[in-house]
Amino acid sequence: MLYVFGIMLLVISLIEWMAFRLFKRRWSQKKWWSTVSPIWIILTLSLWICFSLSIYNYEDWTVRLPGFVGLLSMAFFVNFFPKLILAAFQVLDDFRYTFQFAAKKITKSDKTIPRATFLNYIGVGVAGVAFSGLLYGVVQGKYDYRVENIKVKLNNLPIAFKGLRIVQISDAHLGSFVGQPKQVLAALQSINDLKPDLILFTGDLVNSSSSEAESWIEAFSNLEAPLGKFSIMGNHDYAEYGEFAPGESEKDVQRLHEIHSEMGFHLMLDEHIKLKRDDSQIVLAGVENWSKRSFGQKGDLDKALHGSNSENLTTILMTHDPTHFEECVMDGKAPVDLTLSGHTHGMQVGIKIEFLGINYSPAKLLYKRWGGLYTEGRQFLYVNRGFGVLAFRGRIGMPPEITVLELV
Secondary structure: OHHHHHHHHHHHHHHHHHHHHHHHHHHOOOOOHHHHHHHHHHHHHHHHHHHHHHHHOHHHHHHHOHHHHHHHHHHHHHHHHHHHHHHHHHHHHHHHHHHHHHHHHHHOOOOOOOOOOHHHHHHHHHHHHHHHHHHHHHHOHHHOOEEEEEEEOOOOOOHHHOOOEEEEEOOOOHHHOOOOOHHHHHHHHHHHHOOOOEEEEOOOOOOOOHHHHHHHHHHHHOOOOOOOEEEOOOHHHOOOOOOOOOOHHHHHHHHHHHHHHHOOOEEOOOEEEEEEEOOEEEEEEEOOOEOOOOOOEOOOHHHHHOOOOOOOOOEEEEOOOHHHHHHHOOOOOOOOOEEEEOOOHHHHEOEEEHHHOEEEOHHHHOOOOOOEEEEEOOEEEEEOOOOOOEOEOOOEOOOOEEEEEEEO
């Protein structure tokens, strides 16, 4: 750990120094530089010292000082990534300068390009855009809730269920919010205004501990749907991302099960239920977390569908990770018509311009199906981009989502 920490410290110090060097070379002759430079150094050192201490004391500080830890997390991204861009442009400029120096020696020419080249100007400009975007993302972007209205055409849907309105939310990550922001409470309250017949939550209620959800019980319990509220577990809901004394993690998971119930949700643990309207039925199934990647494979789809008659009835499956659909559902591997997932968050960064047909997120590099509606034959998958945030406590071009799926 000390070896890794030493390498990280060296890399961070190098990035900070190169970013500082760019500004020094450009503006050291200005009168204000003598005032700005010591402030820059003091703030940078203070941030990294506090951030290092917060990592070392993470389990304790997230309980006692959640606001401070959240502030440090946001400050890290807003500070570090623009400086990483500045450092990258400095490296490019150093290559340019080295090439120029070598060419000058070979050709015996006296012509030079000033150090303050266009690369430095571009670097400052790009870093400024990144800083603005990150600052917006952590201050406002994570609260810019969007309602996505999706129609899903299911061939075997009973007439009684045509027009069924399902509201899906996912990945609340309640531990990432400091207190109860009014924007989040307003977003939750707006769900009732959507008049859902059914409310489904597809996992990751917390980051690491059930205690993060305690203060949110009332807000979630106020959600209403005539056909019920159902939920599943996500990879962050198994007390595997925090430090627990022997036997405490099991108690924490059990407490989280109880919180789902107190919120009014039926937590589905590899099981199904039949929803009834008039004389018709459809199947709703929910599995524990199952991932193709390194997030665990606790879910048992066969157990969840056993005895459901899903071969003949319209079947909706809640599974947190969309790779479960790819590995165990699509191409007729399981008799499921519509699968609802979350997990990817759309990486919380992306760009979507509908009239140009642009919809991109870095999540695409990790997940083939990372956000939105996907059709595979007669089977559908919808991946919700998440209600909350994790790690980077902000969103840029990938706003938090409340999904309304209408079955037609």
